[in-house]
Amino acid sequence: MTRWLRRLWRRGRQALQWVWQQEGSPGQRARGLAAGIFCGCFPFFGLQTLLGIALASMVRGNHLLAAAGTWISNPFTYVPLYWFNYHVGDVLLRGGAEPTARTINQASIWDQGWTFTSRLLLGSSLVGLVLSLSLGLLAWRLFRWQSRHQHRVPTERHL
Numbered sequence: 174m175t176r177w178l179r180r181l182w183r184r185g186r187q188a189l190q191w192v193w194q195q196e197g198s199p200g201q202r203a204r205g206l207a208a209g210i211f212c213g214c215f216p217f218f219g220l221q222t223l224l225g226i227a228l229a230s231m232v233r234g235n236h237l238l239a240a241a242g243t244w245i246s247n248p249f250t251y252v253p254l255y256w257f258n259y260h261v262g263d264v265l266l267r268g269g270a271e272p273t274a275r276t277i278n279q280a281s282i283w284d285q286g287w288t289f290t291s292r293l294l295l296g297s298s299l300v301g302l303v304l305s306l307s308l309g310l311l312a313w314r315l316f317r318w319q320s321r322h323q324h325r326v327p328t329e330r331h332l
Contacts, residue, residue, distance in 0.1 A: 197235045199316035205234030207309025209242020214301030216255055216293060221246065245304070254300075255293065262296030 197205070212225035221243040229239035246254050 199313055199320050201233060202235045202238055202316050203309050203313035204232045205229040205236060205238035206242045206312045207305040208232055208234050209239035210245050210308055211242075211301040211305035212239075213243035213245040214254065214258065214304060215297045216246075216258075255297075258296035258300050259289070259293045260296065261299055262292035262294070265295055265299070266292055 208228040208231075209222075209225035212221050212228055215221065215224070217224065222240050225239040225243045226236050228234075229236050
């Protein structure tokens with residue numbers, strides 16, 4: 174178990190170093206990461222990376238970090254993330270009763286599909302916006318801190 178945790182820790186550090194070494198200003202890197210996080214909150218499997226890169230292009234962000242940011246949704250987080258997104262949308266669009274086996278019929282399946290989809294997309298939009306803005310701001314501050322400390326010239330002390 175400890176060997177597995179050490180390997181996981183090492184891979185996490187390598188991933189973080191990769192993020193730190195990306196090209197661009199702190200703003201470009203943070204915008205790219207935020208664009209990817211925003212697009213990663215949507216259930217468009219297979220398109221999230223392309224959408225993240227396209228959005229990063231529009232906001233002049235780092236494309237590699239945008240692709241990496243879409244991994245906020247991954248096989249481990251799909252169910253909790255989209256469940257949470259759906260419930261956020263459901264709270265905002267509270268209206269109809271929950272469908273039951275008795276109320277579902279052939280004619281209402283399309284309406285219920287739209288009800289589910291609209292709640293999921295609204296929740297994904299709101300959660301994506303909040304996560305991308307907050308994590309993008311945090312990333313910008315960290316990238317800016319890194320940039321300042323990386324370019325600092327060490328001073329020699331004279332005794």
